[in-house]
Amino acid sequence: xxxxxxxxxxxxxxxxxxxxxxxxxxxxxxxxxxxxxxxxxxxxxxxxxxxxxxxxxxxxxxxxxxxxxxxxxxxxxxxxxxxxxxxxxxxxxxxxxxxxxxxxxxxxxxxxxxxxxxxxxxxxxxxxxxxxxxxxxxxxxxxxxxxxxxxxxxxxxxxxxxxxxxxxxxxxxxxxxxxxxxxxxxxxxxxxxxxxxxxx
Numbered sequence: 001x002x003x004x005x006x007x008x009x010x011x012x013x014x015x016x017x018x019x020x021x022x023x024x025x026x027x028x029x030x031x032x033x034x035x036x037x038x039x040x041x042x043x044x045x046x047x048x049x050x051x052x053x054x055x056x057x058x059x060x061x062x063x064x065x066x067x068x069x070x071x072x073x074x075x076x077x078x079x080x081x082x083x084x085x086x087x088x089x090x091x092x093x094x095x096x097x098x099x100x101x102x103x104x105x106x107x108x109x110x111x112x113x114x115x116x117x118x119x120x121x122x123x124x125x126x127x128x129x130x131x132x133x134x135x136x137x138x139x140x141x142x143x144x145x146x147x148x149x150x151x152x153x154x155x156x157x158x159x160x161x162x163x164x165x166x167x168x169x170x171x172x173x174x175x176x177x178x179x180x181x182x183x184x185x186x187x188x189x190x191x192x193x194x195x196x197x198x199x200x
Contacts, residue, residue: 012049015039016059019050023060027166028104032056057105058124064095064102065124069131076134082144085135089154090179092128096162097175103162106155125155157182 018039022030032053036046050056058065071091075084096103105124129151136154139145161182165174 023101027100072131081138081142085139092158103159
């Protein structure tokens with residue numbers, strides 16, 4: 001029995017290492033069958049560890065998600081609630097742009113409703129929401145963001161920017177530009193016109 005558990009752990013580690021490389025090359029379109037072939041195991045073994053493509057993606061991005069959670073915890077102690085939330089959201093955008101497939105993994109996340117899906121509490125989106133909710137609540141309390149903004153709104157913005165820029169020559173640069181445009185607003189208001197009256 002112990003030997004079987006050791007084999008299962010080795011298979012899991014080997015499959016995950018191969019999956020990380022495949023996702024880095026092909027993003028969310030990485031083939032589970034190719035992962036199985038490269039890892040030297042059967043497709044059934046891969047599916048036993050990762051029953052869905054979503055489960056595989058979430059395992060691949062576990063460390064990045066954890067880093068974002070730690071960053072949210074760090075920023076929750078900052079004095080400026082607006083800057084803290086925007087810094088975290090910017091980090092999320094940068095992660096989603098740099099890690100192929102992460103945006104796709106988060107795309108699958110519906111608005112969280114534990115009553116509708118009590119089993120979904122450990123998904124990428126649910127873990128991030130648990131970590132970042134304090135940042136959003138503080139910003140809402142301080143009226144630093146529009147009333148009614150939800151965590152799902154933030155995820156949707158980050159994912160949208162990442163997916164829209166992934167094929168650009170310099171995706172990180174374009175993503176930064178779109179993020180700034182989103183934060184500052186498309187039309188921040190008319191600039192004050194110079195006084196047309198002549199000087200005395």
